[in-house]
Amino acid sequence: MESWVGHEVPRLPGRSEPLRLFDSARQSVRPSEPDGTATMYVCGITPYDATHLGHAATMITFDLVQRMWRDAGHEVRYVQNVTDIDDPLLERAERDREDWKVLAMRETALFREDMETLRIIPPAHYVGAVESIPDIAEKVLVLLKDGAAYRLDDGTGDVYFDISAAPNFGYESNLSRAEMLEIFPERGGDPDRAGKRDPLDPLLWRGARDDEPSWPGGDLGPGRPGWHIECAVIALGLLGATIDVQGGGNDLLFPHHECSAAHAERLTGVAPFASHYVHAGMIGLDGEKMSKSRGNLVFVSRLRADRVDPMAVRLALLSGHYRADRTWTDDLLTAAEHRLDRWRRAAAATAGPSGSAFLAGVRERLADDLDTPGALRLVDAWAEQTLAGADEDPAAPRLFAETLDALLGIRL
Ligand code: 5CA
Numbered sequence: 133m134e135s136w137v138g139h140e141v142p143r144l145p146g147r148s149e150p151l152r153l154f155d156s157a158r159q160s161v162r163p164s165e166p167d168g169t170a171t172m173y174v175c176g177i178t179p180y181d182a183t184h185l186g187h188a189a190t191m192i193t194f195d196l197v198q199r200m201w202r203d204a205g206h207e208v209r210y211v212q213n214v215t216d217i218d219d220p221l222l223e224r225a226e227r228d229r230e231d232w233k234v235l236a237m238r239e240t241a242l243f244r245e246d247m248e249t250l251r252i253i254p255p256a257h258y259v260g261a262v263e264s265i266p267d268i269a270e271k272v273l274v275l276l277k278d279g280a281a282y283r284l285d286d287g288t289g290d291v292y293f294d295i296s297a298a299p300n301f302g303y304e305s306n307l308s309r310a311e312m313l314e315i316f317p318e319r320g321g322d323p324d325r326a327g328k329r330d331p332l333d334p335l336l337w338r339g340a341r342d343d344e345p346s347w348p349g350g351d352l353g354p355g356r357p358g359w360h361i362e363c364a365v366i367a368l369g370l371l372g373a374t375i376d377v378q379g380g381g382n383d384l385l386f387p388h389h390e391c392s393a394a395h396a397e398r399l400t401g402v403a404p405f406a407s408h409y410v411h412a413g414m415i416g417l418d419g420e421k422m423s424k425s426r427g428n429l430v431f432v433s434r435l436r437a438d439r440v441d442p443m444a445v446r447l448a449l450l451s452g453h454y455r456a457d458r459t460w461t462d463d464l465l466t467a468a469e470h471r472l473d474r475w476r477r478a479a480a481a482t483a484g485p486s487g488s489a490f491l492a493g494v495r496e497r498l499a500d501d502l503d504t505p506g507a508l509r510l511v512d513a514w515a516e517q518t519l520a521g522a523d524e525d526p527a528a529p530r531l532f533a534e535t536l537d538a539l540l541g542i543r544l
């Protein structure tokens with residue numbers, strides 16, 4: 133699938149220190165230590181509705197990871213998926229009497245435009261579930277032959293992963309079995325499906341149904357892929373058996389990332405699948421998680437249509453820490469617009485306080501688990517001093533603007 137178009141990222145003098153990130157599996161902030169090329173897989177959209185600010189916040193979070201790695205001298209291999217076949221997409225298409233393929237194509241195209249205007253560096257590989265079906269079917273067959281998966285004997289052709297084949301199941305989310313059982317049905321799981329060995333066993337392959345699209349699965353029989361195996365197979369195919377960061381919103385902590393990791397580890401025999409499991413907080417509106425099913429969405433494309441400066445949207449989302457669940461308000465956007473205005477005026481000055489000290493400070497804050505609130509305080513301080521007449525460094529305004537562009541993705 134086609135990715136979106138990127139922008140030139142300025143190269144800054146010197147290098148940032150190694151990025152430290154909170155790893156949900158080990159529950160601590162640890163250095164990410166890519167071996168040369170850094171690898172990242174981020175769970176992308178299910179394209180049945182337009183990109184909302186929650187998606188945008190998550191994409192911006194991992195965009196910062198990529199920017200910090202590049203600034204530390206790493207090449208980055210970044211893969212993102214599009215879940216362009218899954219139950220929610222089919223349900224929405226049916227509700228709206230629309231062709232599911234047309235719906236998916238339209239929303240994916242809109243997402244690309246949103247990402248471009250928010251200045252998100254595109255992934256090297258933007259991959260759909262549908263185009264990955266032959267690979268996924270092959271890997272499901274491997275799991276079946278290996279005894280890590282089983283077929284229900286009710287004639288549906290549905291295949292499930294046996295979580296007892298994953299001895300460390302639970303290591304990624306750190307949830308108790310009771311917690312898993314509570315969350316599983318809320319996030320696409322089917323604990324009550326008759327014939328499963330364990331209520332938590334996730335679907336790997338859904339056998340063809342008369343009223344649903346399906347694809348030939350070779351020896352597996354016709355059907356379509358389950359959700360977690362989709363991400364495991366795409367990541368393994370393009371990034372190898374271990375990756376530096378597996379990313380997404382914290383709604384994917386369980387079962388999605390737990391099951392993807394279990395599938396990948398069983399397929400490769402290498403654990404852990406990811407050095408860091410990184411989760412962005414949920415963006416909510418009026419105290420509720422922003423979600424398509426709740427219908428309380430603020431769309432990026434709606435703001436664009438209202439001529440809102442995309443850099444203000446980006447800045448508003450950066451003003452909170454990525455891991456915190458937080459609420460979107462109009463005030464947040466207004467504050468970001470004022471802030472941007474001050475920064476733009478400061479960047480137009482002929483001199484300001486030391487540019488290199490400013491750059492070092494922003495790098496230091498971002499390397500500490502992407503502390504954007506801390507970094508933005510430094511930006512504000514530099515701008516205030518400049519607007520108050522500080523004129524020690526004539527090269528500083530340019531470095532100020534380039535730092536914001538390269539590290540925060542904010543073009544003044
Ligand atoms: N296609 C799957 C992942 S494989 C999926 O979760 N799609 S999604 O469209 O629901 O979400 C796309 C990405 O945005 C995921 O990383 C998800 O965790 C994140 N996300 C969804 N809702 C929010 C929200 N309210 N706030 C922050 N991030 C969110």
Ligand code: ZN
Pocket residue numbers: 174175176213363388
């Ligand atoms: Zn995923």
